[in-house]
Amino acid sequence: MLTFLALASVLLLGIVPERSQAIVIYTGWERHGLVGSDIRLSCSFFSWRWTSEDVTFSWTYRPDGSRDSISIFHYTGGVPYVDNKGPFRDRLEFVGNPGRRDGSILIKNLDFSDNGTFTCDAKNPPDIVGRPSSVRVLVFETVPIQAGVITGAIIGVVLGLLVLIVVIYYLMRFLVARRVFSLSVSKHGKKKKEGPQQRQLWTPPPLTCYPLP
Amino acid sequence: MENGPNPVIRTVTMLILLAVIFAVHIIGIVLLLVATIDNAWWMTQNVSTDVWFRWVQQGGVWNHTDLPSGTSYPQEYLQAVQACSVLACIFSILGVFVFVAQLFTLEKGQRFTISGVFQFIACLCIMVAASIYTDRFHLNENGWYGHSFILAWISFGLTFISSIIYFVLRKKTA
Numbered sequence: 398m399l400t401f402l403a404l405a406s407v408l409l410l411g412i413v414p415e416r417s418q419a420i421v422i423y424t425g426w427e428r429h430g431l432v433g434s435d436i437r438l439s440c441s442f443f444s445w446r447w448t449s450e451d452v453t454f455s456w457t458y459r460p461d462g463s464r465d466s467i468s469i470f471h472y473t474g475g476v477p478y479v480d481n482k483g484p485f486r487d488r489l490e491f492v493g494n495p496g497r498r499d500g501s502i503l504i505k506n507l508d509f510s511d512n513g514t515f516t517c518d519a520k521n522p523p524d525i526v527g528r529p530s531s532v533r534v535l536v537f538e539t540v541p542i543q544a545g546v547i548t549g550a551i552i553g554v555v556l557g558l559l560v561l562i563v564v565i566y567y568l569m570r571f572l573v574a575r576r577v578f579s580l581s582v583s584k585h586g587k588k589k590k591e592g593p594q595q596r597q598l599w600t601p602p603p604l605t606c607y608p609l610p
Numbered sequence: 611m612e613n614g615p616n617p618v619i620r621t622v623t624m625l626i627l628l629a630v631i632f633a634v635h636i637i638g639i640v641l642l643l644v645a646t647i648d649n650a651w652w653m654t655q656n657v658s659t660d661v662w663f664r665w666v667q668q669g670g671v672w673n674h675t676d677l678p679s680g681t682s683y684p685q686e687y688l689q690a691v692q693a694c695s696v697l698a699c700i701f702s703i704l705g706v707f708v709f710v711a712q713l714f715t716l717e718k719g720q721r722f723t724i725s726g727v728f729q730f731i732a733c734l735c736i737m738v739a740a741s742i743y744t745d746r747f748h749l750n751e752n753g754w755y756g757h758s759f760i761l762a763w764i765s766f767g768l769t770f771i772s773s774i775i776y777f778v779l780r781k782k783t784a
Contacts, residue, residue, distance in 0.1 A: 547686055551693035556700070 420527035440517035454500030641765035650756030694739035726776030
């Protein structure tokens with residue numbers, strides 16, 4: 398009975414992924430970069446199958462405001478092919494590790510004309526059904542302070558200090574109370590030890606009669 | 611035989627005093643909240659703005675827009691004003707709860723120092739917020755300060771008075 402169940406589960410696990418699972422591609426949502434700097438666009442995927450040798454990655458670029466996208470990178474058969482004619486020639490570098498399902502690219506020397514959407518599409522044969530994922534690149538002259546960062550930081554620090562002060566105050570009270578308690582116990586013990594010794598040394602005073610006032 | 615004023619009158623005066631102090635504190639909180647939330651720190655004919663966003667009137671319709679960015683509107687100071695005004699509200703509200711707690715837990719003859727400290731911190735925070743706003747924004751513009759801005763300064767005064775009261779007040783009954 399047990400062997401039958403084991404065989405059935407192995408069989409099911411073998412059959413089900415073939416038919417229903419798709420490949421899931423992950424890139425960032427938005428990336429910010431400074432003019433003149435380098436930016437790394439990461440792309441990885443999840444697939445139920447082992448990474449095959451025919452795994453492919455391809456990146457396409459669509460400038461802001463344009464409806465056409467051009468292909469800028471393709472990895473297939475173990476060889477990366479970078480853009481050598483388009484806007485990214487000599488600026489694109491493949492920094493991914495296809496064996497680890499990483500198809501990231503590096504764009505050097507960013508310019509304002511690089512604002513746009515980069516789409517990564519990965520295929521892991523026979524797992525080829527999937528939706529490409531896009532990352533939006535924004536190029537700035539100076540990195541802007543994101544809305545609310547300083548506000549949140551100030552409020553968080555002040556409230557955190559308040560909580561810390563309250564906690565320390567109650568902790569000190571608790572510790573001091575414990576110390577006082579332990580001190581009184583040790584005093585009590587010392588008294589008890591000296592007690593019987595004193596009795597041996599102490600002789601009762603002789604009975605005397607005092608004249609009445 | 612009476613020893614001193616009528617005890618009923620004494621309790622009544624103490625209750626009235628307590629109610630007045632509580633009312634001052636609550637009014638301070640309300641003013642702080644209105645100053646922080648209501649959009650009227652700086653106004654012109656067609657613009658009504660505060661530290662969070664801006665209303666612009668175009669063709670009879672009020673449109674909601676973001677605050678301008680750039681050198682005339684420094685982002686860091688704006689966020690500092692936001693943080694300080696929110697903190698002032700928070701400390702004042704916490705102060706109310708602390709005051710009520712101290713009413714029940716303080717021993718006779720002691721002062722309401724912690725409530726006073728909370729109100730004082732709220733007073734400092736709203737002072738910092740209003741001062742930064744007065745000093746750094748709308749320096750060369752035509753317009754006038756709106757009611758939220760004025761209420762911010764009034765609540766500074768109220769919270770200051772309230773904190774002094776708490777520092778001076780002693781608990782009369784156990």
